[in-house]
Amino acid sequence: MSGEHDWNKTSIRNLITKEWNTKCADCGAPDPGWASFPLGVFICVDCSGIHRNLSEISKVRSLTMDHWEETQIQFLENHGNDVAKKIYEANVPVYYYKPTHKDCHVLREQWIRSKYERKEFVGKGISNISYGVKKGNLFKKGRDNGQYLSRLFILSEMDGTLKYFTRPDAKEPKAVIKVDSINASFQPEKMKQFNGLQITYIKDNRTRNIFLYHSDGQEIVSWFNAIRSAQYRYMQVAFPTASDNEIVRRLTRNFIKEGYMEKTGPKLNDGFKKRWFTLDNRRLMYFKDPLDAFAKGEVFLGSSENGYHVMAETISSSHGNPMWNYGISFSTPERTYLFSCETESEQESWIHAFKSVISQPMTLREYTIEAQFKRRP
Numbered sequence: 311m312s313g314e315h316d317w318n319k320t321s322i323r324n325l326i327t328k329e330w331n332t333k334c335a336d337c338g339a340p341d342p343g344w345a346s347f348p349l350g351v352f353i354c355v356d357c358s359g360i361h362r363n364l365s366e367i368s369k370v371r372s373l374t375m376d377h378w379e380e381t382q383i384q385f386l387e388n389h390g391n392d393v394a395k396k397i398y399e400a401n402v403p404v405y406y407y408k409p410t411h412k413d414c415h416v417l418r419e420q421w422i423r424s425k426y427e428r429k430e431f432v433g434k435g436i437s438n439i440s441y442g443v444k445k446g447n448l449f450k451k452g453r454d455n456g457q458y459l460s461r462l463f464i465l466s467e468m469d470g471t472l473k474y475f476t477r478p479d480a481k482e483p484k485a486v487i488k489v490d491s492i493n494a495s496f497q498p499e500k501m502k503q504f505n506g507l508q509i510t511y512i513k514d515n516r517t518r519n520i521f522l523y524h525s526d527g528q529e530i531v532s533w534f535n536a537i538r539s540a541q542y543r544y545m546q547v548a549f550p551t552a553s554d555n556e557i558v559r560r561l562t563r564n565f566i567k568e569g570y571m572e573k574t575g576p577k578l579n580d581g582f583k584k585r586w587f588t589l590d591n592r593r594l595m596y597f598k599d600p601l602d603a604f605a606k607g608e609v610f611l612g613s614s615e616n617g618y619h620v621m622a623e624t625i626s627s628s629h630g631n632p633m634w635n636y637g638i639s640f641s642t643p644e645r646t647y648l649f650s651c652e653t654e655s656e657q658e659s660w661i662h663a664f665k666s667v668i669s670q671p672m673t674l675r676e677y678t679i680e681a682q683f684k685r686r687p
């Protein structure tokens with residue numbers, strides 16, 4: 311009995327060392343510790359938790375803790391992640407967002423449901439379906455009182471716009487947002503909303519945030535992918551020579567880093583103020599509150615080749631009165647900013663984030679954005 315058991319353990323180990331099985335079939339996390347039947351995939355512990363809620367279509371077993379029959383191992387040998395991918399991801403639209411293990415729960419759960427439960431990408435899939443116009447109500451955080459109110463949103467692929475209306479019978483939209491200026495990112499923690507989605511767009515060269523959610527996870531993820539689809543179609547027309555890969559890279563993105571730091575004003579004795587910082591590509595924005603509609607200020611991060619530098623800084627009493635001691639100085643060609651972080655690891659993490667941006671040479675488009683920043687009052 312124990313001989314058979316050992317043999318089975320070895321067989322499983324051989325299976326999961328096959329290249330296509332070394333990463334979770336659903337999120338790409340390394341070293342999956344679970345398998346799902348009858349899907350025949352190896353998945354990570356987080357995704358196995360999601361599969362457990364789909365008991366009609368997936369039964370999960372631990373590779374190490376469960377007892378394995380030879381027939382089950384045989385089954386996995388004939389299936390595995392590469393076979394499943396060919397079936398369940400046969401037709402994922404190019405704009406469609408495939409989450410990684412770093413993404414939030416709602417994105418990962420809906421990806422798994424759309425693959426195996428709704429079979430959206432099996433066979434012909436939904437890849438040829440254009441959203442055209444997507445219309446529906448979403449809860450939007452009010453700018454001043456912070457309450458979430460139901461608002462009608464209309465996304466039009468043809469116009470390349472997202473509009474919202476404060477009243478269902480309103481003739482004019484409250485805002486018309488061009489899809490190519492939008493970034494959408496899920497923010498469940500910051501918004502304290504399981505299905506919270508932040509839409510950021512540029513208006514008059516300033517960043518504007520709106521915070522949305524829908525109680526149904528499928529619906530909010532559908533909005534997210536509809537925005538990506540509209541952006542994709544828009545850019546296909548705007549940049550006819552660009553490849554799919556180049557376009558997809560310019561759809562929605564996660565922020566590089568967010569969190570609190572203190573900053574001083576431009577004058578030496580301005581004192582430190584605690585602010586919420588968001589680093590979005592080359593834009594460093596700071597807010598009084600993480601859910602503010604407008605940034606108090608924005609700093610452009612160029613490249614180290616043209617005068618942008620970052621380094622750790624010892625904060626002394628001559629710098630005013632900071633609560634926190636782990637300093638960072640960030641220099642642009644025009645001025646030096648002084649920030650302070652609560653912990654050493656936050657300081658390191660911010661410096662790392664800044665360096666990851668300024669070590670990249672700037673594109674032509676980014677030179678234009680830099681010039682717009684310089685023209686600001």
Ligand SMILES: [Zn+2]
Pocket residue numbers: 334335336337338339353354355356357358411
């Ligand atoms: Zn996973």
